[in-house]
Amino acid sequence: MATWQRPGDEGVAGILAGLAERYLGAALPVGLVAWDGSTAGPLDGPRVVVRHRRALRRLLWDPSELGLARAFVAGDLDVDGDPTDGLRCCWALVRDGRAGRPRLTVADRLAAVKIAARLRVLGPRPRPPAEEARTRGRLHSLARDRSVIAYHYDLGNDFYEAILDPTMAYSCAYFHTPDQPLAEAQRAKLDLICRKLDLRPGQRLLDVGCGWGSLILHAAEHYGVHATGVTLSQEQARLVRERASERGLTDRVDVQWCDYRELSGTPFDAVASIEMGEHVGAADYPRYAGILHRMLRPGGRLLLQQMSRAHVAPGGGAFISAYIAPDMTMSPVGTTLGHLERAGFEIRDVHALREHYVHTVRAWERTLAERVERVTAIAGAAQVRIWRLYFAGGALAFEENRMGVNQILATRTTVDGSSGMAPTRDGWEAGAPAVPA
Known part of the structure; x- marks a missing residue:
C-alpha cells in the first residue's frame, strides 16, 4: 500500500x-x-x-x-x-x-x-526550447519533408550509433525470447524480411526509406542481392556508403539521396519499406502506395513494416510532433491495407509485432541510460531528456495497445493472376518460437 x-x-x-x-x-x-x-x-x-x-x-x-x-x-x-x-x-x-x-x-x-x-508564476510566455521543431512550407512538400527528415535523422550518426545496436536498425526488432540481445533480434528481423521476400542471389531489391542501410547491407551480404536504398537524410546516405565500402559491397549496394516521389526506372524484384510510410502523410499515401506498386515487377513481393494507431492522435501527440517526428501520421492497419489494395497489390500476410516493439524500445532505453554521459556529450542534456521521454512513452503505448506495428506482405500479381507465392509459410520462421505476450 x-x-x-x-x-x-x-x-x-x-x-x-x-x-x-x-x-x-x-x-x-x-x-x-x-x-x-x-x-x-x-x-x-x-x-x-x-x-x-x-x-x-x-x-x-x-x-x-x-x-x-x-x-x-x-x-x-x-x-x-x-x-x-x-x-x-x-x-x-x-x-x-x-x-x-x-x-x-x-x-x-x-x-x-x-x-x-x-507563487509568483505570472509572467510573459516562456520561449520554447531551442530543440523544438519549427516546420515551414506546405505540408509534405518536397522541401518541407527534407527539412523534417533532417531535423530527426541528422542529429548525427554518432548519436544514433550510441543508442542503436551495431546493425543500426531503427525499427521494431523480432525477438525469439524477451531477453534476447537486441542485435540478435534485429538480425532476426532482417532475416525474416528477406525470407518473406524470398530473396535470391542476383535479384534486385529496393528499400524505400533505408535508414542507415541495415536491410540492404544484410540482404546484399547474406542473400546475394543487388540492393538499392533511398533516404532523404544525407547523414544516413554517407554512413551506408562507408559501411558498404568497409564490407566490400560497393558493387552490390547503392544508396540514393532522394525522395520516394522521385523514383523512376526499371521495376525491382522485391521492394521493402520499413517504418517509412508513417512520414508520408494521409493525403499522399495513395501516391506512395502507387509508386511502390510501379517500382515492383509483376510477380514480385512487397514487405511493408509500419506502425499503426487509431484515429485519436494519429501523429502520436503534441510531444512527438514537436520534438521527434513532425508531420508523422500513423493510420489503422486496415486503412493501410485499403490503400495497398487500391494501388493494385494483393495482400498475402499481416504479421502483428506489437509486443516485439515493447522489447525493442526498452532495449534502446537501457542503452541510453548506460551511455547517458556519451550521449549528453554528443547531443546535449535536452536531447537526452527528449529521448528519455520518447522511449518511456513509446514502450508504454505499445504495451497498452495504444499503438501497434505490422509487417504486411503483398504481391504485384502477373496479368494472369499468379502471385509467385508458395501455398504455405514454411521457411519464414526457420523454426523460431514466438515471443510470449
Missing part, C-alpha cells in the same frame, strides 16, 4: 497538489516535489519534480501535453524514478475513469490565477 502525504497549505507542493486534485477529481497518481523542497502525494513511487516556477508558467500559457513537454525538455520539470512507471500511473487514472476531463469554471480559473500570483 502506498505511503501518502496529503496535500496541505504548507509549501508549494501542497498547494499544487490540492489544485490538481480539485480539477482532476481524483488523488494524485504520482508524488510531487516542488522547488522549495516541499512534497505531496505518494512517497514510494515515481515523483514529478517541479524544479522551477517557470514550469508552471509554461502550463499557464499552454495547459496541454505541449506545455508539459516544453517544461520537461527545458529542465524546468523532471521525473524522479522510472518515467515509464510515472506515465503508466497517470494514464491509468484517465483510462480507468478515476479522473474526468477538467471542466474549469470561471471561478476555477480565477482561483488558479490567484494561486499563480501567490
